[in-house]
Amino acid sequence: MIMLTNLVAVMATRLLVAITHFAPGLVVKHGHVVVTRKIFLGIGPVGKAIFYVLAILVIAIFAYGWIRRVKKYRKGRPAQRKLLTSKAKSPVVVPNLDHLEIKDEQLDIPLGDTTVSTTKSAQVQNAGSNSSNSSVMTAVATRPTLGQGIENIASNKTIKSRNKGVGHAHFLVFWGMIMLFIATSIVSLDYDVYRNLTYLFTGVERSFYKGTFYLWYKVIFNTAGILTLVGVLSLMFRRKNSGEPQLDYTRAEKPKEGYSRKSFVAGDWLFMGLIAALIITGFFIEALRIDGTKFPPFETWSWVGWLLAKGLYFVGVGSSAALSAHKVLWWIHAAMAFFFVAYLPFSKAMHIFTAAANLVVTDPGSARRLPKPPESSDHVGYQNIKDFTWKELLDFDSCTKCGRCHYACPARTVGGPLSPRDLILDLRQWVDRVERIPMVLDWEERPEASGPVLGSFAKEIAGDVIKEKTLWSCTSCMACVEACPVGIEHVSIIVQLRRRLVDQGNMEPSLQKALQNISQQGNSFGKSARMRSRWTKGAGVEIKDARKEPVKYLWFVGDFASFDERYQALSQTLAKVLTEADVSFGLLNDGERNAGNDVRRIGEEGLFEMLVEQNLASFASASFEKIFTTDPHSLNTLRNEYPLFGLEKPVQHYTELLMELLESNAIPVKSVGKNVTYHDPCYLGRYNRVFDAPRNILKATGCNLIEMPRNKENSFCCGAGGGRVWMDDSYLDERPSENRIKEAVQLEVDYFVVACPKDFAMYSDAVKTTGNEDKIQVIDIIQIIDEAFDRSVLPEKV
């Protein structure tokens, strides 16, 4: 008890002393005192020599690490990424995306021997359309300019986009570390360069690290240090306590021999811990120095160090104790800093450079417009390490394991063996093992070598490093590319690997059957090409053949809308509505072939090219101004990939056309008055940024749109894309479409509105298999329009 009173008394006294010490510090006139600090305080000449030797060694290791990595990137194939985007050439207007300029280099990609000419002639004269369907292509779908890339890096906006809190915390660490690097550089510039140079030329050692500069320096970088610490501690707290699924490193594809990713976790904590420890020890060194040098009054500008020093003094650390502790802690701090620099290129910390570089060279549009298979190779698709482009090798090194793709991926969500995160990490580890680039932690361990651990024992990437089933699980929905904060392009990598599987004939029989059907009959249903337009017989209206008479719109119907028995009635409805709205349109009938979007994403490039040739020949035989399509998948390839083969006509989705017709009052509507939710098809929304047209239709027809939690860019795939519709899905825990319907049912709406024939089929099934038939009805947007169509006010046909 006495001791306690004693302690309180002592502490109170010291607090008083501290306050009296502190107060004059704020107002002291510096007078003749030199306002600076001594560099290498108490380290001595031997210590200094050791320090510099270590520094050189560390820089050498750092350089070695980067030389190894850069050498690795240089082994990659060319990636068609010009760093600087030229604006000199005339801007190209992409059909239908009114007001949107696409950068030249997007259309510059040479395909075969042809370089694509600009499609200026194909500009839309959209009479009836205005801003309604001008969904602006946001950064995700187009290649950023150098300026935008730098802005993305500096603002951390790609990190903020999916998680504001994490984004802000990272922003603090990002800028804090840059500031602290500047701080250290300033000291080095003064002490190592300026001091020596002035001595060399004037005989007197000079320093600018003093006076007012010193004071500003101290207050600014003390603040930067504290903000960094706040940031990194927040991130550590989040990682420890949030329980977010994307931070769980459990693999989606579980090797039967087992695996351990403990070192991933250790790597994360080492990285964050090092940053936190560097800052904390830095502040303590400063505090001990201030305490040890008896509180020079101007050091109040080093406000964090000063407060800490006061605290140390207060708990009984005197100046001599402080000085000796300073020496020890200084070395600890230096050792940690050296370790950090040396460890950087061999760990997660490398993303500081790789992710930044990747954000400048990224082209998220590579999923929209897939790259060609490597031309200069003796095999098709990716087989070995030489097949990767430098951009892809950089992709692998950019991954921070943030898990956003892992979380967003529909395959992973429903228990499939694909996680885009694991895919990238596996490829990175495999490449680094082959290239013998060591990593500090961040390795996955396996009791027996398999997958990425195989290193150079892997004969095939597709199959040995990444399992075939993993590659076939991709729906090509692009949710991973959309979610990735560092610009990784997962989809095109997956397709390149699939191309190898296709070349080797490694695919399941049902997929093979679909490809054979498409190759022989031009449709996946295996029906005769002449049956394609059979649905028109029940449409009740006469539909023109665009090859026989000129029309304004060529309706590219697509396989599902032509052959799927459930959807044929809806194609008839659309034909009826368009006829009533007096739209001039026609079909290619048996001249239409599967557009090849999914064929290409399966990896069957040869068949895709054949389909393009066949469709282009049919287009050439018809007379029309624009194309519209029912199928978002066809839309994507017709709009983005066909121009590279010579298509010069604008391509629209039927929702865009219908919205124009609503706006121009060609289709007068009355209110339907239903509660609805709307599902963005991947290839319409995420791929082609058409978010508004369908929503505006719903608004115009008096529907009360209630959004699902996962909407627009974040829409959840139905599971049909990328050829998945032709593959077995019985191995999944549930179908992605079922997962989606469960999400929609929560909203208690009348209609689940779709704008894609595949969606109509997938979700109609899912409503049944989840037993929600009495809760929600899947309905195509054309049915809404048909219901809302106020035919009584249509002008009389003359």
Place this chain on the structure above:
Amino acid sequence: MHIIVPMKQIPDLVEELEVDSEGTDIDREYLKFVSNEYDEQALEEALLIKESTGAEITVVGLDEEDIDQTLYTAIAKGADKAVKLTGTGDGWVDTHTRADILASWLSGQSFDLILTGVQAVDDLDGQLATLLGARLGIPHAAVVVEVQPKDDKVTVRQEFSAGMAIEQEISLPAIVGIQAARQAPRYAPITRIRQAMQSGGLEEVAANTESAGSGLSIRRLYLPEKAGHAEMIDGSPEDVADKILELIRSKGLLK
């Protein structure tokens, strides 16, 4: 081991077949022709043998509509050589004539094994392999689902009804009609087929068309004719029973 796989074209049955104006053949003018799926099974079995023990594969076909596509696809899948027997005309080649043409060419070849489809839509009784065996004077087995080379013989597995299977050894050279390969026929990527086409290499040989044929001539080819229609009887079970009884009586089946 040299394996020869005779392949043929058949009409694509997803198309609607029509009888031509003469009424003795299908109208071939606008028809699409595809490879006989059983021949594809035979080719797959040959490729599996090639992969496991090594073999040289030659595919051979008559100059029928789109046979080039089929032969080049075989090359794309791994066949070493393709031969097209020309001069066989545009119309249907009956199985006896086909067997003669093929046997004439085959007798000038050295081979160990012939694998071909056990049947085809225009040879549902599966005569081709049997006739070839007879013409060439070599052992024959039909409805085979697996062929395994064993020294100078092959072991073939045949499946019979009621889950019965039989394995037998055949000495070479031999001809085998394949019902199904050990695995589904592999996919031939279009790029590879196109590469094969670009590099050409289809050997064209004039066919010896001297053949007595089957000795049969087609009098009339026609679609199944409707033989009346069903009449639905409505009413209570008693009424229906009465009406049925009346019908049977009226047809004179019951007195």
